[in-house]
Amino acid sequence: MGEYVLNIAHMYPDLLNLYGDRGNVLALLRRAQGRGIEVNVRAYSIGDSISEKDVDLVFIGGGQDSEQNIMKDDLIKEKGPIIKQMIEDGVVFLCVCGGYQMLGKYYETYDNKRIQCLGALDYYTKGAQVRFIQDTIYEYDGILKDGKPLTVIGFENHSGRTILGDGVQPLFKVVKGAGNNGQDGFEGATYKNVFCTYSHGSFLPKNPKITDMLLEKALSRKYGESFKLLPLDSEFETIAAKEALKYVQKST
Amino acid sequence: MASVVFASFVAKATRKVLRLFGKGATTLPGKLALKINPTIIRKLSVDKDIITVTGTNGKTTTTHMIVEMLSNIGFDVVTNISGANLASGIATTLICGGDEIIKAQGGSKQKTKTVYVLETDEAAFAKIAGDLQPKVSVVSNLFRDQLDRYGELTYTRDCISNGIDKNDAKLVINADDSLVASLGKGREGRTIFFGMELASMKSNNVTHPENKGVLPASPDAVYCPLCNVRYEYEARSFSHLGAFCCPKCGARRPSPRFEVVYSLSKSPSDPDYGYIIKDTTINEANEMILKVPGSHNLYNSCAAVAAVSAYLEEGNDKKECFDTACKAALSVKAAFGRMEKFSVGDGNKQICILLVKNPAGLDRSLSFLANAKDADSLFFLLNSNIADGKDVSWIWDVDFESKIDNLPKRIYVSGERWADMQLRVHYAGGRIDKADCMEKAKEILDRAIEACEPNKCVYILPNYTSMLALRSILVKQYGLKDFWK
Numbered sequence: 001m002g003e004y005v006l007n008i009a010h011m012y013p014d015l016l017n018l019y020g021d022r023g024n025v026l027a028l029l030r031r032a033q034g035r036g037i038e039v040n041v042r043a044y045s046i047g048d049s050i051s052e053k054d055v056d057l058v059f060i061g062g063g064q065d066s067e068q069n070i071m072k073d074d075l076i077k078e079k080g081p082i083i084k085q086m087i088e089d090g091v092v093f094l095c096v097c098g099g100y101q102m103l104g105k106y107y108e109t110y111d112n113k114r115i116q117c118l119g120a121l122d123y124y125t126k127g128a129q130v131r132f133i134q135d136t137i138y139e140y141d142g143i144l145k146d147g148k149p150l151t152v153i154g155f156e157n158h159s160g161r162t163i164l165g166d167g168v169q170p171l172f173k174v175v176k177g178a179g180n181n182g183q184d185g186f187e188g189a190t191y192k193n194v195f196c197t198y199s200h201g202s203f204l205p206k207n208p209k210i211t212d213m214l215l216e217k218a219l220s221r222k223y224g225e226s227f228k229l230l231p232l233d234s235e236f237e238t239i240a241a242k243e244a245l246k247y248v249q250k251s252t
Numbered sequence: 253m254a255s256v257v258f259a260s261f262v263a264k265a266t267r268k269v270l271r272l273f274g275k276g277a278t279t280l281p282g283k284l285a286l287k288i289n290p291t292i293i294r295k296l297s298v299d300k301d302i303i304t305v306t307g308t309n310g311k312t313t314t315t316h317m318i319v320e321m322l323s324n325i326g327f328d329v330v331t332n333i334s335g336a337n338l339a340s341g342i343a344t345t346l347i348c349g350g351d352e353i354i355k356a357q358g359g360s361k362q363k364t365k366t367v368y369v370l371e372t373d374e375a376a377f378a379k380i381a382g383d384l385q386p387k388v389s390v391v392s393n394l395f396r397d398q399l400d401r402y403g404e405l406t407y408t409r410d411c412i413s414n415g416i417d418k419n420d421a422k423l424v425i426n427a428d429d430s431l432v433a434s435l436g437k438g439r440e441g442r443t444i445f446f447g448m449e450l451a452s453m454k455s456n457n458v459t460h461p462e463n464k465g466v467l468p469a470s471p472d473a474v475y476c477p478l479c480n481v482r483y484e485y486e487a488r489s490f491s492h493l494g495a496f497c498c499p500k501c502g503a504r505r506p507s508p509r510f511e512v513v514y515s516l517s518k519s520p521s522d523p524d525y526g527y528i529i530k531d532t533t534i535n536e537a538n539e540m541i542l543k544v545p546g547s548h549n550l551y552n553s554c555a556a557v558a559a560v561s562a563y564l565e566e567g568n569d570k571k572e573c574f575d576t577a578c579k580a581a582l583s584v585k586a587a588f589g590r591m592e593k594f595s596v597g598d599g600n601k602q603i604c605i606l607l608v609k610n611p612a613g614l615d616r617s618l619s620f621l622a623n624a625k626d627a628d629s630l631f632f633l634l635n636s637n638i639a640d641g642k643d644v645s646w647i648w649d650v651d652f653e654s655k656i657d658n659l660p661k662r663i664y665v666s667g668e669r670w671a672d673m674q675l676r677v678h679y680a681g682g683r684i685d686k687a688d689c690m691e692k693a694k695e696i697l698d699r700a701i702e703a704c705e706p707n708k709c710v711y712i713l714p715n716y717t718s719m720l721a722l723r724s725i726l727v728k729q730y731g732l733k734d735f736w737k
Contacts, residue, residue, distance in 0.1 A: 014475075018399065019643060019645045019646070020647065020648030022467060022649055023676075025467055026467055026648065027679065029466060029467070045482075065404060066477065069480070070480040155645060200643070201646075202648055202672060202675070206672075236674055239674065239675070243669075243671035243672075244669075244671065
């Protein structure tokens, strides 16, 4: 039994599991376990009730349209009020792609059909015909390295264009890629301890500083502001990020 | 419109020239011919007996099995190579395939036509199934596969469904895959289901439950699309394959006509694994030997037996056809890149290539390797060219974690995205012996073979374009034949 325990809620993993989203949960698990922290990952799917006291960190991934249609009602009607409360209370969330879009106000399809979303965060998404599918590079000024914003590496695959309102902040500045909408040069959104991004798959594995930030926020919320993560080797993560960056720069 | 004769002439001439330069010429000739005459596939298919094989996993293996079986039975056979499964490759095969007939074993006994066995890409199937007018269409399974290229899995299913509507081929389809099985709905008269026997699945689930990892794999198609309710499974073989049932509408797995009776008390990873295939309509059972190892190849073998039986059956005795198909399956060999082994070094070491291009393929290969007694080491190669899918995140969908303890301890990694794969193995809990870029692939392979113990095997797991790159290394260094020969 470890001194510290981290409870991760993996939302709808049987439906929202595209493009290696599972890797993000694995990264949280490995980098917490590596520091002797006990980790419980619990799946919450349709019909499962969720309670704030059982959860320190929430992960919501993206799904195929047909799969998101299956779980959307459960998220909005059943779990919605509790999730909104958790967000206001400062529970740490990482939401990717569909998970990102569904926390917003609404999603308007390409043919102008409006699909109501959870409405927890101040943004909406419009569908478009052209998909953004590419490797991406961002800057994150929430973590500084030698006084400079952290370079983040990702992969985006989305047809939705997300437009942020005043109630949220963009998460990253786009260096390469389309980001939220291909227009304003920003990617993702953040509000309190919620972090939303279009970066799929190996987002956390290749960006261990963000993994650590999420872990530290979740655990310091639970164990007090003085909680600090122990140092942990990032050799393989760093090599993967460096090589991916080289690959992306070479192919453009 | 230019004539078929002219289009064919251009294709054949192109092929001759390309072959002079050492190229495979498996798609360009057909591409040109289609430009000259877009109806060429339809025109050339008219008097041919064609069997198509589609689905996200196991296409190549199943196609190859059907080819060998028909040849064993006494047919001349023409087929396409796995990389040439779009309209262009299939047109090339229809035009030029006559030059590369796989002759009937022991001379042609049948005075019938040459059989064309065509591996067909899922999206291409929708476009050309009407032109091909196949006698038999096999659909192996539907797993997530390069979604950035193909889109959603339900879309792939609908593509295949559209294709099916354009002909009246007998459908040989997987009963255990809910997405594939749904293709049989409303087409009962022409559908032949294959799958695992329920009693076998049930008892194997009890005696050999799957290892639980730290996180379950990302599943496909586990909800009833009509009711949006999670399927219940009476028994499972692997992933979303099994005896599914919707608790709301009661839709359930159709009972297969051809079913596999198997026991995991022996391992399908071992050579010469014994099992049984039953034809339930005539209550016949034949003892079989799995010629291409791995539990997933039980599905491919059963699909091949079902397809060949269905092809032979036209007006013939069912039992005779079933027995002939089963017998022909007993001498099938592995295809290149699919469990085919080569001796290297002083001949007492082996290498074996397992193409893995999507999560289901990697999952099944790891499951096979966790039980392969001769596995000395693993060598992963990962590229992300257009033909592979630009997105390498699929390697994270696989439950690597539950298998790592039973995998060989020596693991090597290469390919253009070697560092992604290295991190994947690291997070799975594996230790890397050596990892480096594609330029170093040959050095790493040499090192792996050098370290390999006598009478053991280095298992190489590339994805598509890294396999092609590796193949040219193997051709140079070990004198393996070129892939189109």
